[in-house]
Amino acid sequence: KTESTQTCFDCICTSFVKFFVFLFFLVTFPISGFFCLKIAHQYERIIIYRLGRLIPIKGPGVVLVLPCIDHWKKVDMRTKAFNVPPSKLCTSDGCIISIGAIVHFSIQDPRLMSLSVQNMNHSIRDASQGCMMNLLCKKTYNDIKTKRQGLSYDLQVDINQSAKEWGLAVSRVELSDITLIMAPQNKTPAFMPMYGAPPPPETGDAFTGSGVDNFGGIAQFATQLFAQVANAQSQQANDAEPPTSSTMDNLLRVLKTAVNEELVQEVDTLYQFNITGIQDGNFFADLRTGSGVVGLGVCSESPDVTFSLSMSTLQKIIAGSVTPYNAYIGGQLHMDGDTDKAMKLEKVVKDIK
Ligand SMILES: *[C@@H]1O[C@H](CO)[C@@H](O)[C@H](O)[C@H]1NC(C)=O
Ligand SMILES: *[C@@H]1O[C@H](CO)[C@@H](O)[C@H](O)[C@H]1NC(C)=O
Ligand SMILES: *[C@@H]1O[C@H](CO)[C@@H](O)[C@H](O)[C@H]1NC(C)=O
16 A cells, blocks of 8 residues: 555656656757757667666667756667686696686667666676686686687677676677696696606696796796705705805805806806895806806896795795795795796706706
8 A cells, every 4th residue: 555655656756857847948948958968879879767767768869868857878889898807717627727808798788788787897707707617617728728719609608698687798709818827736746846856847748838838847947946955955964954144055056066058058048036035135147158157146237037035935945845836826936037038947957957
């Protein structure tokens, strides 16, 4: 009973207000027309909420918008491309990858869209990421790289299906920015802590040398370097000693024994290492001329590659409680510069062993 009274009251009010506003529009016509008549182009529609209610969609052409009581919005019906930012997901073979997409969509039903979606970009982004997660988690990393076309099509169908309830239609999806973040741990024995000779890296492996996932090589190089440092330390049998500059001296001694003319010829790179948190924790390896120079401090020229890490991270890596790879993922080991050059050294360090 009260509901129908309420509805009736609402109805009378609406008519009353509409009548006066329209009257006002007519009385002040030439000027009000300037403010109240909107033009929608062929590809546009105007959504009007009049006193809170959605009235039928207007346009294209000239549309009357009443002052004060209308809230209106123009929507563009053309296809738009939306860039879905990369998100991380785990593939069926245990790789963690980061993948984005470009979604081409258009508004199919402006009425439904206006009523059900607050922010179109957010809805498209969340729907796309959800669909990507569902579909790509069942695929292997190789499948994703090689069968991009087919997967893009499957995704388009999925996202189109989810977007339908919002009055949107998805016409095309392209996968983009496929980056390998972490290879499955069992496929990369070089990342395990080790104190002896490292196993030779698998050549032709899907996870090395593809340009996108250069990190594998760097991690391998770092592991080998730290393994050498660990060797030097255990030879001196002073594992329990707190980190001092003697750790730095060990490191330099190991490096000095490792550099020679042959190495310089193959590498031709200037490396800088920054140990954060200790005084003067910098050293460099200039492997570009002669038989190479290794020294404490910062080299005068700008390095090709810089590795930064704290002494405690270095200690953990030496103790084997964290792998360089995990340190990199966890943000404790930073790499700056040319990844190709970092990989070069990795190859050579392996040869030296
Ligand atoms: C949605 O994304 C497009 C392009 O990506 C941008 O131009 C537009 O401003 C965004 N709209 C909102 C409401 O964030
Ligand atoms: C998207 O879904 C709508 C409604 O389900 C359908 O009519 C349309 O053909 C689909 N578009 C594409 C490109 O698959
Ligand atoms: C390495 O350390 C030197 C000296 O502290 C500093 O100038 C340089 O910016 C550092 N490089 C990186 C990548 O942190």
